[in-house]
Amino acid sequence: MTLWIRAWGGNVGAGLTVERGATLRHPPSSGWDIGTAVYLGRNCILDIQPGAVLAIGSRTKIMHFVVIGAETRIEIGEDVQISEFSSVRDANHVIDSPVVIAKSGMKSSAISIGNDVWVGRGSAVLSGAKIESGAVVGANSVVNKGVDSDSIVAGAPARLLRKRQNR
Numbered sequence: 001m002t003l004w005i006r007a008w009g010g011n012v013g014a015g016l017t018v019e020r021g022a023t024l025r026h027p028p029s030s031g032w033d034i035g036t037a038v039y040l041g042r043n044c045i046l047d048i049q050p051g052a053v054l055a056i057g058s059r060t061k062i063m064h065f066v067v068i069g070a071e072t073r074i075e076i077g078e079d080v081q082i083s084e085f086s087s088v089r090d091a092n093h094v095i096d097s098p099v100v101i102a103k104s105g106m107k108s109s110a111i112s113i114g115n116d117v118w119v120g121r122g123s124a125v126l127s128g129a130k131i132e133s134g135a136v137v138g139a140n141s142v143v144n145k146g147v148d149s150d151s152i153v154a155g156a157p158a159r160l161l162r163k164r165q166n167r
């Protein structure tokens, strides 16, 4: 996959691991910037629209069955872990419209995830989410707003449990 990403104009560092079943929904583009030693787990899906920005920092792990879906922009920092069955999607269907939802178009707001973030399994990181470095998102959470650095949040919607200790 490394050569494929580069052939389409994207950047990718050495040591990309791509497990079986990991899929790109669209060809990569020059908006891709993947660091070194990034891990794409089994059956994860990168659903990145042509022309959208996808940045994934070095040593970040996208675990099995994770979906990353970008209409415009998703930036994920270094040493991040996105645990299994989570999705990170920067767009919603337009729902305030007389048109059927499937045909009403998408509205996108960029997502950013800092460095050293752990997103617990089965979480939904939605349009507009900004998760700062060092944060932890508990299992099965829903995040569509800001999460402060070193915060541990959980739930739907995700709320602050506490701050990380010994930081």
Ligand SMILES: CC(C)(COP(=O)(O)OP(=O)(O)OC[C@H]1O[C@@H](n2cnc3c(N)ncnc32)[C@H](O)[C@@H]1OP(=O)(O)O)[C@@H](O)C(=O)NCCC(=O)NCCS
Residues within 6 Å of the ligand: 083, 084, 119, 120, 121, 122, 136, 137, 138, 139, 140, 141, 152, 153, 154, 155, 161, 162
């Ligand atoms: C958030 C997490 C890291 C634990 O943090 P913690 O500070 O040790 O939290 P605690 O276990 O002490 O729980 C504190 C409170 O938060 C609640 N809580 C913990 N995790 C929660 C979650 N995911 N969703 C909702 N509430 C949660 C607890 O029930 C507890 O509530 P209480 O005070 O009313 O009893 C952990 O619960 C979690 O969700 N881990 C994700 C595991 C995972 O997805 N692994 C994937 C493979 S790496």
